[in-house]
Amino acid sequence: MRFLLIIVVLLLAVLAALFIVPLGGGKPLLNWQHVEQNWQQPEKLFDGSMSPWLEKKGDTELYRWRDPDGNWQYGQIPPPGVSAEPITVKAPDTISSEEMRGGKGLEETQQKQ
Known part of the structure; x- marks a missing residue:
């Protein structure tokens, strides 16, 4: 009983x-x-806005600069004293495997049946 309480x-x-x-x-994790506000609506409760760590990110702002060897380096914070240019990385879109193959989507196949 003591173990369960602990x-x-x-x-x-x-x-x-x-x-x-x-x-x-x-900020806290949750x-x-x-x-x-959303405890009775599960679709809103887990939409990603509950935590800044879990939310879906859209476009991301990054910087790029050349290191002393001439290679491109990327990061969210450029080092001091370098000429960095801002770039925007777009979030990838997700598509189904059928769409990737160029076939019909699942919805179209189900509608015909």
Whole structure:
């Protein structure tokens, strides 16, 4: 019985830490306000806005510069003293394997049946 109580307390402590302890960006991993507003709507609850770490990113801003050997280097923060130019990396689109092969999509095949 004591072992079960210890496990429950540890799980509650970890869950509370996910909502309270700030991580790298100064924000906790989970957003309590988002959970409170959307707890009855699972499609909104797990849409990626619950956590800044889990949300889908669109276009990403990066920089590119040449190192002393003349090779291109890429990063989010260029080193001081180099001439870096900003570039935008677009998020890839996902397509089905049928679309990749040039065949009909799954929806069209199901509609004909």
